[in-house]
Amino acid sequence: MAVSKKRKTLKVQEAGARLRAAGLRPTRQRVALAQLLGAGHRHVSAESLHQEALKAGMPVALATVYNTLNQFTEAGLLREVVVGSGRSYFDTNTDAHQHFYCEDDGSLVDIPGKTIEVAGVPVPPRGMTIERVEVVVRLKRA
Amino acid sequence: MAVSKKRKTLKVQEAGARLRAAGLRPTRQRVALAQLLGAGHRHVSAESLHQEALKAGMPVALATVYNTLNQFTEAGLLREVVVGSGRSYFDTNTDAHQHFYCEDDGSLVDIPGKTIEVAGVPVPPRGMTIERVEVVVRLKRA
DNA sequence: ATTTCAATTTGGAATAGTTCTAAACTGTGT
DNA sequence: ACACAGTTTAGAACTATTCCAAATTGAAAT
Ligand SMILES: [Mn+2]
Ligand SMILES: [Mn+2]
Ligand SMILES: [Zn+2]
Ligand SMILES: [Zn+2]
Numbered sequence: 001m002a003v004s005k006k007r008k009t010l011k012v013q014e015a016g017a018r019l020r021a022a023g024l025r026p027t028r029q030r031v032a033l034a035q036l037l038g039a040g041h042r043h044v045s046a047e048s049l050h051q052e053a054l055k056a057g058m059p060v061a062l063a064t065v066y067n068t069l070n071q072f073t074e075a076g077l078l079r080e081v082v083v084g085s086g087r088s089y090f091d092t093n094t095d096a097h098q099h100f101y102c103e104d105d106g107s108l109v110d111i112p113g114k115t116i117e118v119a120g121v122p123v124p125p126r127g128m129t130i131e132r133v134e135v136v137v138r139l140k141r142a
Numbered sequence: 143m144a145v146s147k148k149r150k151t152l153k154v155q156e157a158g159a160r161l162r163a164a165g166l167r168p169t170r171q172r173v174a175l176a177q178l179l180g181a182g183h184r185h186v187s188a189e190s191l192h193q194e195a196l197k198a199g200m201p202v203a204l205a206t207v208y209n210t211l212n213q214f215t216e217a218g219l220l221r222e223v224v225v226g227s228g229r230s231y232f233d234t235n236t237d238a239h240q241h242f243y244c245e246d247d248g249s250l251v252d253i254p255g256k257t258i259e260v261a262g263v264p265v266p267p268r269g270m271t272i273e274r275v276e277v278v279v280r281l282k283r284a
Numbered sequence: 285a286t287t288t289c290a291a292t293t294t295g296g297a298a299t300a301g302t303t304c305t306a307a308a309c310t311g312t313g314t
Numbered sequence: 315a316c317a318c319a320g321t322t323t324a325g326a327a328c329t330a331t332t333c334c335a336a337a338t339t340g341a342a343a344t
Pocket of ligand 3: 043091093097098099109
Protein backbone atom coordinates (compact mmCIF):
# COMPACT_ATOMS: atom_id res chain seq x y z
CA MET A 1 0.00 0.00 0.00
CA ALA A 2 1.23 3.48 -0.80
CA VAL A 3 1.63 5.08 2.58
CA SER A 4 1.45 8.83 2.11
CA LYS A 5 3.90 10.59 4.37
CA LYS A 6 2.10 12.98 6.62
CA ARG A 7 4.22 15.90 7.76
CA LYS A 8 3.75 17.14 11.28
CA THR A 9 2.14 20.55 11.40
CA LEU A 10 1.68 23.20 14.04
CA LYS A 11 -1.65 23.67 15.80
CA VAL A 12 -3.71 26.52 14.42
CA GLN A 13 -3.51 28.22 17.78
CA GLU A 14 0.28 28.21 17.93
CA ALA A 15 0.67 29.32 14.33
CA GLY A 16 -1.65 32.25 15.05
CA ALA A 17 0.36 33.19 18.10
CA ARG A 18 3.60 33.27 16.14
CA LEU A 19 2.04 35.48 13.52
CA ARG A 20 0.70 37.95 16.08
CA ALA A 21 4.09 38.02 17.78
CA ALA A 22 5.61 38.99 14.45
CA GLY A 23 3.01 41.70 13.91
CA LEU A 24 1.22 39.87 11.10
CA ARG A 25 -2.53 39.45 10.95
CA PRO A 26 -3.37 35.77 11.28
CA THR A 27 -5.44 35.26 8.16
CA ARG A 28 -6.60 31.82 7.13
CA GLN A 29 -3.91 31.57 4.47
CA ARG A 30 -1.04 32.80 6.63
CA VAL A 31 -2.04 30.45 9.41
CA ALA A 32 -2.14 27.52 7.00
CA LEU A 33 1.34 28.28 5.66
CA ALA A 34 2.71 28.93 9.14
CA GLN A 35 1.39 25.54 10.20
CA LEU A 36 3.20 23.82 7.36
CA LEU A 37 6.40 25.73 7.98
CA GLY A 38 6.29 25.68 11.72
CA ALA A 39 7.50 22.22 12.63
CA GLY A 40 11.19 21.48 12.22
CA HIS A 41 13.82 22.90 9.92
CA ARG A 42 12.81 23.07 6.27
CA HIS A 43 13.92 24.44 2.92
CA VAL A 44 11.00 25.32 0.66
CA SER A 45 10.49 27.08 -2.63
CA ALA A 46 7.35 29.08 -3.29
CA GLU A 47 6.23 26.48 -5.77
CA SER A 48 6.86 23.51 -3.46
CA LEU A 49 5.06 25.11 -0.54
CA HIS A 50 2.16 25.97 -2.80
CA GLN A 51 1.82 22.33 -3.90
CA GLU A 52 2.05 21.18 -0.32
CA ALA A 53 -0.71 23.52 0.79
CA LEU A 54 -3.00 22.35 -1.99
CA LYS A 55 -2.40 18.69 -1.13
CA ALA A 56 -3.11 19.45 2.52
CA GLY A 57 -6.52 20.79 1.54
CA MET A 58 -5.55 24.39 2.26
CA PRO A 59 -6.07 26.16 -1.08
CA VAL A 60 -3.94 29.30 -1.39
CA ALA A 61 -3.06 31.30 -4.48
CA LEU A 62 0.53 31.10 -5.62
CA ALA A 63 0.78 34.89 -5.41
CA THR A 64 -0.21 34.65 -1.77
CA VAL A 65 2.51 32.11 -1.11
CA TYR A 66 5.04 34.55 -2.57
CA ASN A 67 3.61 37.43 -0.57
CA THR A 68 3.62 35.39 2.60
CA LEU A 69 7.13 34.00 2.21
CA ASN A 70 8.42 37.52 1.63
CA GLN A 71 6.52 38.89 4.61
CA PHE A 72 7.72 36.07 6.85
CA THR A 73 11.26 36.76 5.69
CA GLU A 74 10.97 40.48 6.41
CA ALA A 75 9.54 39.65 9.81
CA GLY A 76 12.53 37.44 10.57
CA LEU A 77 10.55 34.21 10.63
CA LEU A 78 12.38 32.87 7.59
CA ARG A 79 15.69 33.36 5.86
CA GLU A 80 16.10 33.47 2.10
CA VAL A 81 18.88 31.38 0.58
CA VAL A 82 19.88 32.23 -2.97
CA VAL A 83 21.73 29.45 -4.73
CA GLY A 84 21.28 29.87 -8.45
CA SER A 85 19.61 32.13 -10.92
CA GLY A 86 15.96 31.57 -10.42
CA ARG A 87 16.40 29.09 -7.62
CA SER A 88 15.76 30.66 -4.27
CA TYR A 89 14.82 28.78 -1.14
CA PHE A 90 13.25 29.88 2.10
CA ASP A 91 14.80 28.37 5.19
CA THR A 92 12.86 27.94 8.42
CA ASN A 93 16.12 27.90 10.32
CA THR A 94 17.06 31.54 10.84
CA ASP A 95 20.10 30.85 13.00
CA ALA A 96 23.56 31.31 11.50
CA HIS A 97 24.40 28.20 9.52
CA GLN A 98 25.62 27.28 6.05
CA HIS A 99 24.64 25.02 3.15
CA PHE A 100 25.77 22.39 0.75
CA TYR A 101 24.22 22.97 -2.64
CA CYS A 102 24.24 20.35 -5.36
CA GLU A 103 23.91 21.91 -8.80
CA ASP A 104 22.98 18.61 -10.40
CA ASP A 105 19.72 18.09 -8.56
CA GLY A 106 19.20 21.47 -6.91
CA SER A 107 19.27 19.99 -3.42
CA LEU A 108 20.15 22.05 -0.38
CA VAL A 109 21.56 20.47 2.78
CA ASP A 110 22.29 22.17 6.09
CA ILE A 111 25.73 22.51 7.58
CA PRO A 112 25.31 23.06 11.34
CA GLY A 113 26.00 26.53 12.66
CA LYS A 114 29.34 26.07 14.37
CA THR A 115 30.93 23.82 11.79
CA ILE A 116 32.41 26.35 9.39
CA GLU A 117 34.61 29.18 10.59
CA VAL A 118 35.07 32.28 8.42
CA ALA A 119 37.97 34.56 9.32
CA GLY A 120 39.42 37.71 7.80
CA VAL A 121 36.24 39.33 6.52
CA PRO A 122 37.40 42.81 5.54
CA VAL A 123 35.80 46.09 6.55
CA PRO A 124 32.97 46.90 4.12
CA PRO A 125 33.14 49.88 1.74
CA ARG A 126 32.19 53.31 3.15
CA GLY A 127 28.54 53.72 4.00
CA MET A 128 27.82 49.99 4.01
CA THR A 129 27.27 47.45 6.76
CA ILE A 130 27.57 43.71 6.63
CA GLU A 131 24.18 42.13 6.72
CA ARG A 132 25.31 38.53 6.48
CA VAL A 133 28.26 36.40 5.43
CA GLU A 134 26.89 33.68 3.22
CA VAL A 135 28.81 30.48 2.60
CA VAL A 136 27.58 27.99 0.03
CA VAL A 137 29.58 24.83 -0.58
CA ARG A 138 28.85 23.89 -4.17
CA LEU A 139 28.87 20.18 -4.94
CA LYS A 140 29.10 18.07 -8.07
CA ARG A 141 28.22 14.43 -8.44
CA ALA A 142 31.56 12.65 -7.91
CA MET B 143 32.65 68.25 -22.25
CA ALA B 144 31.33 64.77 -21.82
CA VAL B 145 34.43 62.65 -22.08
CA SER B 146 33.31 59.15 -22.98
CA LYS B 147 35.42 56.64 -21.12
CA LYS B 148 37.12 54.30 -23.52
CA ARG B 149 37.86 50.91 -22.03
CA LYS B 150 41.11 49.27 -23.00
CA THR B 151 40.57 46.21 -25.20
CA LEU B 152 42.72 43.32 -26.30
CA LYS B 153 44.22 43.17 -29.79
CA VAL B 154 42.26 40.98 -32.18
CA GLN B 155 45.28 38.75 -32.52
CA GLU B 156 45.61 38.06 -28.81
CA ALA B 157 41.90 37.49 -28.34
CA GLY B 158 42.00 34.96 -31.16
CA ALA B 159 44.96 33.20 -29.58
CA ARG B 160 43.16 32.86 -26.26
CA LEU B 161 40.13 31.40 -27.96
CA ARG B 162 42.17 28.85 -29.88
CA ALA B 163 44.01 27.91 -26.70
CA ALA B 164 40.63 27.22 -25.09
CA GLY B 165 39.52 25.12 -28.05
CA LEU B 166 36.97 27.65 -29.29
CA ARG B 167 36.70 28.75 -32.90
CA PRO B 168 37.61 32.43 -33.13
CA THR B 169 34.52 33.78 -34.83
CA ARG B 170 34.02 37.48 -35.32
CA GLN B 171 31.57 37.64 -32.42
CA ARG B 172 33.64 35.63 -30.00
CA VAL B 173 36.74 37.64 -30.79
CA ALA B 174 34.86 40.88 -30.21
CA LEU B 175 33.58 39.74 -26.81
CA ALA B 176 36.96 38.31 -25.84
CA GLN B 177 38.51 41.68 -26.67
CA LEU B 178 36.10 43.47 -24.38
CA LEU B 179 36.55 40.96 -21.58
CA GLY B 180 40.24 40.44 -21.98
CA ALA B 181 41.77 43.41 -20.27
CA GLY B 182 41.69 43.55 -16.48
CA HIS B 183 39.31 42.10 -13.95
CA ARG B 184 35.66 42.67 -14.70
CA HIS B 185 32.17 41.66 -13.59
CA VAL B 186 29.65 41.67 -16.42
CA SER B 187 26.10 40.55 -16.98
CA ALA B 188 24.97 39.27 -20.35
CA GLU B 189 22.91 42.39 -20.81
CA SER B 190 25.70 44.82 -19.87
CA LEU B 191 28.22 43.12 -22.14
CA HIS B 192 25.70 43.15 -24.97
CA GLN B 193 25.21 46.90 -24.60
CA GLU B 194 28.93 47.43 -24.48
CA ALA B 195 29.50 45.47 -27.66
CA LEU B 196 26.84 47.47 -29.50
CA LYS B 197 28.33 50.77 -28.37
CA ALA B 198 31.76 49.59 -29.49
CA GLY B 199 30.39 49.04 -32.98
CA MET B 200 30.53 45.26 -32.69
CA PRO B 201 26.94 44.17 -33.24
CA VAL B 202 26.20 40.78 -31.63
CA ALA B 203 22.86 39.17 -30.86
CA LEU B 204 21.94 38.90 -27.19
CA ALA B 205 21.53 35.14 -27.60
CA THR B 206 25.10 34.97 -28.83
CA VAL B 207 26.32 36.85 -25.78
CA TYR B 208 24.60 34.27 -23.59
CA ASN B 209 26.02 31.40 -25.63
CA THR B 210 29.48 32.89 -25.54
CA LEU B 211 29.50 33.68 -21.82
CA ASN B 212 28.41 30.12 -21.07
CA GLN B 213 31.01 28.66 -23.42
CA PHE B 214 33.75 30.84 -21.94
CA THR B 215 32.68 29.72 -18.48
CA GLU B 216 32.75 26.04 -19.43
CA ALA B 217 36.16 26.57 -20.98
CA GLY B 218 37.43 28.06 -17.72
CA LEU B 219 37.94 31.55 -19.13
CA LEU B 220 35.25 33.00 -16.86
CA ARG B 221 33.63 32.21 -13.54
CA GLU B 222 29.94 32.62 -12.87
CA VAL B 223 28.94 34.41 -9.67
CA VAL B 224 25.35 33.97 -8.54
CA VAL B 225 24.19 36.63 -6.14
CA GLY B 226 20.43 36.90 -6.32
CA SER B 227 17.56 35.30 -8.09
CA GLY B 228 17.93 36.37 -11.65
CA ARG B 229 21.12 38.31 -11.09
CA SER B 230 24.13 36.39 -12.25
CA TYR B 231 27.47 37.91 -13.11
CA PHE B 232 30.40 36.61 -15.08
CA ASP B 233 33.78 37.32 -13.54
CA THR B 234 36.93 37.57 -15.63
CA ASN B 235 38.97 36.74 -12.55
CA THR B 236 38.90 32.96 -12.27
CA ASP B 237 41.29 32.76 -9.32
CA ALA B 238 39.92 31.92 -5.89
CA HIS B 239 38.53 35.11 -4.39
CA GLN B 240 35.32 36.34 -2.76
CA HIS B 241 32.83 39.17 -3.14
CA PHE B 242 30.96 41.92 -1.41
CA TYR B 243 27.46 42.15 -2.77
CA CYS B 244 25.23 45.14 -2.11
CA GLU B 245 21.57 44.24 -2.43
CA ASP B 246 20.52 47.87 -2.68
CA ASP B 247 22.27 48.65 -5.95
CA GLY B 248 23.27 45.18 -7.15
CA SER B 249 26.96 46.02 -7.10
CA LEU B 250 29.64 43.38 -6.79
CA VAL B 251 33.09 44.18 -5.39
CA ASP B 252 36.08 41.87 -5.21
CA ILE B 253 37.66 40.72 -2.00
CA PRO B 254 41.24 39.66 -2.78
CA GLY B 255 41.99 35.95 -2.77
CA LYS B 256 43.92 35.53 0.47
CA THR B 257 41.82 37.86 2.59
CA ILE B 258 39.11 35.52 3.81
CA GLU B 259 39.92 32.21 5.44
CA VAL B 260 37.29 29.47 5.56
CA ALA B 261 37.94 26.60 7.97
CA GLY B 262 35.97 23.56 9.02
CA VAL B 263 34.27 22.72 5.74
CA PRO B 264 32.76 19.30 6.40
CA VAL B 265 33.09 16.21 4.23
CA PRO B 266 30.44 16.31 1.50
CA PRO B 267 27.60 13.77 1.37
CA ARG B 268 28.36 10.37 -0.21
CA GLY B 269 28.95 10.47 -3.93
CA MET B 270 29.56 14.21 -4.06
CA THR B 271 32.69 16.33 -4.41
CA ILE B 272 33.20 19.93 -3.50
CA GLU B 273 33.39 22.06 -6.59
CA ARG B 274 33.84 25.40 -4.90
CA VAL B 275 33.30 27.12 -1.56
CA GLU B 276 31.54 30.35 -2.30
CA VAL B 277 31.56 33.23 0.15
CA VAL B 278 29.40 36.27 -0.47
CA VAL B 279 29.42 39.11 2.04
CA ARG B 280 26.02 40.72 1.77
CA LEU B 281 25.90 44.45 2.43
CA LYS B 282 23.20 46.96 3.24
CA ARG B 283 23.39 50.71 2.99
CA ALA B 284 24.38 51.82 6.49
C1' DA C 285 39.84 30.18 -55.82
C1' DT C 286 35.89 27.22 -55.20
C1' DT C 287 33.41 23.92 -52.80
C1' DT C 288 31.73 21.91 -48.70
C1' DC C 289 29.75 21.30 -44.31
C1' DA C 290 29.74 21.35 -39.40
C1' DA C 291 29.84 24.99 -36.23
C1' DT C 292 27.95 29.24 -35.21
C1' DT C 293 24.84 33.11 -35.25
C1' DT C 294 20.38 35.13 -35.22
C1' DG C 295 15.56 37.00 -34.34
C1' DG C 296 11.84 35.56 -32.48
C1' DA C 297 9.24 32.38 -29.76
C1' DA C 298 9.15 29.97 -25.54
C1' DT C 299 10.00 29.17 -20.60
C1' DA C 300 10.42 29.89 -15.65
C1' DG C 301 10.26 32.41 -11.60
C1' DT C 302 8.47 36.25 -9.65
C1' DT C 303 5.95 40.64 -9.16
C1' DC C 304 2.13 43.68 -10.32
C1' DT C 305 -2.83 45.03 -10.75
C1' DA C 306 -7.25 46.01 -9.64
C1' DA C 307 -11.29 43.91 -8.06
C1' DA C 308 -13.28 40.88 -4.41
C1' DC C 309 -13.02 39.46 0.24
C1' DT C 310 -12.18 39.29 5.40
C1' DG C 311 -10.26 40.22 10.08
C1' DT C 312 -10.75 43.33 13.60
C1' DG C 313 -12.16 47.38 16.03
C1' DT C 314 -16.47 50.11 16.88
C1' DA D 315 -24.07 44.61 12.62
C1' DC D 316 -20.85 48.12 10.21
C1' DA D 317 -16.94 49.97 8.30
C1' DC D 318 -12.62 49.84 6.38
C1' DA D 319 -7.78 48.88 6.07
C1' DG D 320 -5.44 44.91 5.15
C1' DT D 321 -5.36 40.77 2.45
C1' DT D 322 -6.23 37.55 -1.23
C1' DT D 323 -6.84 36.39 -5.90
C1' DA D 324 -6.61 35.37 -11.05
C1' DG D 325 -4.49 36.78 -14.55
C1' DA D 326 -1.47 39.98 -16.88
C1' DA D 327 3.10 41.62 -16.94
C1' DC D 328 7.90 41.40 -16.38
C1' DT D 329 12.84 39.76 -16.42
C1' DA D 330 16.39 36.75 -17.23
C1' DT D 331 17.47 33.05 -19.85
C1' DT D 332 17.07 29.24 -23.16
C1' DC D 333 15.24 27.15 -27.27
C1' DC D 334 14.36 26.95 -32.22
C1' DA D 335 14.94 26.50 -37.04
C1' DA D 336 16.72 29.10 -40.75
C1' DA D 337 20.66 31.77 -42.52
C1' DT D 338 25.54 32.56 -42.24
C1' DT D 339 30.39 31.58 -41.87
C1' DG D 340 35.13 29.62 -40.61
C1' DA D 341 38.20 26.49 -42.00
C1' DA D 342 39.40 22.33 -44.23
C1' DA D 343 39.56 19.93 -48.72
C1' DT D 344 39.91 20.10 -53.52
MN1 LIG E 1 12.30 38.33 -1.72
MN1 LIG F 1 25.26 29.28 -17.14
ZN1 LIG G 1 19.28 25.74 6.20
ZN1 LIG H 1 35.44 38.93 -8.77
